[in-house]
Amino acid sequence: MPLITVNLIENVFSSEQKAEIIEKLTDTMVAIEGENMRQVTWVKIEEVPEGQWGIGGTPLTAAMVHQIQKG
């Protein structure tokens, strides 16, 4: 405790970005709860394939998410 689970769509984030997500979310949590909690602070990233995550009933692809990122 604590456990942080990050749900994503495949192919949106690179391996490097996912390592950064684990590192930085851990640091953010530890800054709030205290450094002594670091070794009991877990972060896991779970991804679903493109087309298996819908917003408003529309399945999303990585390209659609990248479009949102560009604005």
Added chain:
Amino acid sequence: MPLITVNLIENVFSSEQKAEIIEKLTDTMVAIEGENMRQVTWVKIEEVPEGQWGIGGTPLTAAMVHQIQKG
């Protein structure tokens, strides 16, 4: 909010059926909560490989599920 997560076993449903699950579960939820909630209604489908879902201790394959579907 709301978030709907659908857990399935791989190879039971086709891609078309999974798109239908996202669309129709969203429509069902929106009919209850109101159309204005559509864009904050998420549906994600998470699948585990065959053999990683047990009922009563027996791991299921897609073929076993298809047998149940046939009755």
Added chain:
Amino acid sequence: MPLITVNLIENVFSSEQKAEIIEKLTDTMVAIEGENMRQVTWVKIEEVPEGQWGIGGTPLTAAMVHQIQKG
């Protein structure tokens, strides 16, 4: 299998609406997978307290969600 989990914020939906969500999401899923799957189709509703669900970093209250519903 299948398992449908619906994540909500407390105090947005009445008990009657939550029973309706369970009934209608089950019916929608069974219409796709077949009536023989009904008894292995589970729906559970998990709620978090108001203030423990954030969109864009802003924690939501039930009143805020009801505002979205009104449009």
Added chain:
Amino acid sequence: MPLITVNLIENVFSSEQKAEIIEKLTDTMVAIEGENMRQVTWVKIEEVPEGQWGIGGTPLTAAMVHQIQKG
């Protein structure tokens, strides 16, 4: 997408800390994925009662966690 779920034990964090967790985890994620993703970045906090989270088979209380925090 993305969805961040934070699992905690009740009575370890104050309401203010939980609002801070939502705000700061969102900011950390947005710094990686881009500001345009803010409104589709969700963070929810789920808590289990004291005694319903075990490490190594030992159920934890909030006091035990506070002890870890002190080091």
Added chain:
Amino acid sequence: MPLITVNLIENVFSSEQKAEIIEKLTDTMVAIEGENMRQVTWVKIEEVPEGQWGIGGTPLTAAMVHQIQKG
């Protein structure tokens, strides 16, 4: 890792049974993965209120589950 999450309906299990579930599921897992993994083996119990878990579209109460237990 590993993390074991047990989803239940409220009022079916006593506090003593829930402590037993944490202890015995941990022991079972450790017997497979090795004693050195004990301190990184987590078990958490999440419960939903009666009426918020449906099988086949029918919301369950604790009394209904106790009926199943009796057979």
Added chain:
Amino acid sequence: MPLITVNLIENVFSSEQKAEIIEKLTDTMVAIEGENMRQVTWVKIEEVPEGQWGIGGTPLTAAMVHQIQKG
């Protein structure tokens, strides 16, 4: 109900061990709740790829976990 979800890192456990996890966790749960509950006791195993589960901010590989197992 009950549902037991086991989160693991890929390549730590063999298929045989995963079948054993399903079988033995089910047996352990049924010993507590009663044999009549066996057919409504589900166990599913969800795995994340190596590098997508961090402890203390450090992403784990299967080899690292095997090292812990050896002690």
